[in-house]
Amino acid sequence: MLSADFMTIALYLTALGGGLLAGSISPALAYSRSILLGITLMHSVLAGALVGVYLGSATSLPLSPSIVAVLFAVTASIATAEAVNRGVPEDSAISAVVSIFVAISIIFTYLVATQVPLGVSKAMGYVFGLSSIVTLNDLLRILIALVIVVPLSHLFWYEYKFISFDPEGAEAMGLSVRFYRYLYYTLASVAATSLAMTLGVLLTHIVMTLPGLFSLRRKYIYPYRLSYLVSVAIVLGGYLLASPLNIPPSGGVGLLAAVTLTYLLGVRHER
Amino acid sequence: MSGVRVEGLTVGYGGKPILKDLSFSLESPFFLVVMGPNGAGKSTLLRTLVGVLKPYSGSVRVYGLDPWRRRREVRSVAAYVPQLMNIREEVPVTVEEIVAMGLLSKLPPPRLISTRVKELVREVLALVDMAGYERKFFNQLSGGQQKRVLIASALIRRPKALILDEPGSMLDFKARCELMQLIEKIHVRRGTDVIMTSHEIPSCMTLEPDLLLLNRATYAFGKINEVLRREILVKIYPGMTEREGLLILGEDHVKR
Numbered sequence: 001m002l003s004a005d006f007m008t009i010a011l012y013l014t015a016l017g018g019g020l021l022a023g024s025i026s027p028a029l030a031y032s033r034s035i036l037l038g039i040t041l042m043h044s045v046l047a048g049a050l051v052g053v054y055l056g057s058a059t060s061l062p063l064s065p066s067i068v069a070v071l072f073a074v075t076a077s078i079a080t081a082e083a084v085n086r087g088v089p090e091d092s093a094i095s096a097v098v099s100i101f102v103a104i105s106i107i108f109t110y111l112v113a114t115q116v117p118l119g120v121s122k123a124m125g126y127v128f129g130l131s132s133i134v135t136l137n138d139l140l141r142i143l144i145a146l147v148i149v150v151p152l153s154h155l156f157w158y159e160y161k162f163i164s165f166d167p168e169g170a171e172a173m174g175l176s177v178r179f180y181r182y183l184y185y186t187l188a189s190v191a192a193t194s195l196a197m198t199l200g201v202l203l204t205h206i207v208m209t210l211p212g213l214f215s216l217r218r219k220y221i222y223p224y225r226l227s228y229l230v231s232v233a234i235v236l237g238g239y240l241l242a243s244p245l246n247i248p249p250s251g252g253v254g255l256l257a258a259v260t261l262t263y264l265l266g267v268r269h270e271r
Numbered sequence: 272m273s274g275v276r277v278e279g280l281t282v283g284y285g286g287k288p289i290l291k292d293l294s295f296s297l298e299s300p301f302f303l304v305v306m307g308p309n310g311a312g313k314s315t316l317l318r319t320l321v322g323v324l325k326p327y328s329g330s331v332r333v334y335g336l337d338p339w340r341r342r343r344e345v346r347s348v349a350a351y352v353p354q355l356m357n358i359r360e361e362v363p364v365t366v367e368e369i370v371a372m373g374l375l376s377k378l379p380p381p382r383l384i385s386t387r388v389k390e391l392v393r394e395v396l397a398l399v400d401m402a403g404y405e406r407k408f409f410n411q412l413s414g415g416q417q418k419r420v421l422i423a424s425a426l427i428r429r430p431k432a433l434i435l436d437e438p439g440s441m442l443d444f445k446a447r448c449e450l451m452q453l454i455e456k457i458h459v460r461r462g463t464d465v466i467m468t469s470h471e472i473p474s475c476m477t478l479e480p481d482l483l484l485l486n487r488a489t490y491a492f493g494k495i496n497e498v499l500r501r502e503i504l505v506k507i508y509p510g511m512t513e514r515e516g517l518l519i520l521g522e523d524h525v526k527r
Contacts, residue, residue: 031362158382162372165362165409169421172321172351173376174343219363219408
């Protein structure tokens, strides 16, 4: 049996890792006006989890719902990126991709509900998160995502920001707009899937967008310090807040996110 | 070949041609103004010259290079300055970052703004009369200053040619004239070839550029005094009027 102290430390480490993960990808989403991509990711992660649960049960394949969810999220984000590259407005591309994954979710919710005992509740873990229960697998998953997402998002930040600023000029300079868009959308997928299992897809969308919006609003040239600060404060603070309020940790995260958003809306925008 | 050669070019978007069977050639040093109504294919031509668009048919050579097949090399010799309308000003990008990217985009990652790069940025900003603006955000600048920064970002690549998409658009007369003087200065002093689109020949321009009149194909091409004639212009700009000896072209749009 694991001790209560270990569980508490693991819980806060996961929260810290989740905060850093959200903070590392959030500026890219905010600066490129891809906040709505989070909606695509939410639906594709849920569809992937349902398909993973179903296939894992109906076949003898050793399929993890998390892996299938990552694959679905990456596919959805690349499909969106490709549609945008081909001139489809981003909101239209997102709507079309979301509708496909909603359809998959509906079909597989039915299949899982009728054929896999407890399958729906397992998949629903992705919607609301399992933030009060942390296993070594959760910690490992967040750690792997951090190792992939953080260095790459920092390494290509300057290029990505420039592409967000002037895609036509960037293309004419020889920067591959398509490559960088694919890269950041894929990184967002990896981060979203890892966070979704802990926080749930609904809160994941919020913690992946708020820190970047904060940095964009404050007009930081290099937005990561503020983004990390805000995301860690929301996630870790939410976990700490949940204990005295006797609510699930993701509920605490949601409360802090709401306070942050209210502050953001109240602050006068300086040009 | 030391110039630009376009033969029988047909190009467009999504399989729909915008320019049809366009031909012209220029020998360096050249200063070309591309004019035509909205939708005539001016920007399409520029995008083809820098390898952003693939021709449906015909041949394009920029300093002997095929822009589509040898994009990277063409973008080293021909630097493109896009229109301001495609830029998202809310992204907080500094003047230094924009100009530095002009240079760093030629290099492989990681693209870091080193002390040497900062020095080069300062030099090129001085050339476009923007010294001291390195730390300013792009959206804190006036329209004319923003254009100068984009030109600096192109110049830092030390290109043989500057390709400018409507540099004078959205500027008042004074700012437009100052910008034209800057472009002329770059052409004369640095020997940089220039291709620019415009809706007019600015009256403050001192050079006599070549002029390409487009109307989805080459309508007229030659020296400015050969092309800017009433009988030619009236066919491209049917809404053209004449008042006190001045030809007013209006803002006609090509019918699709």
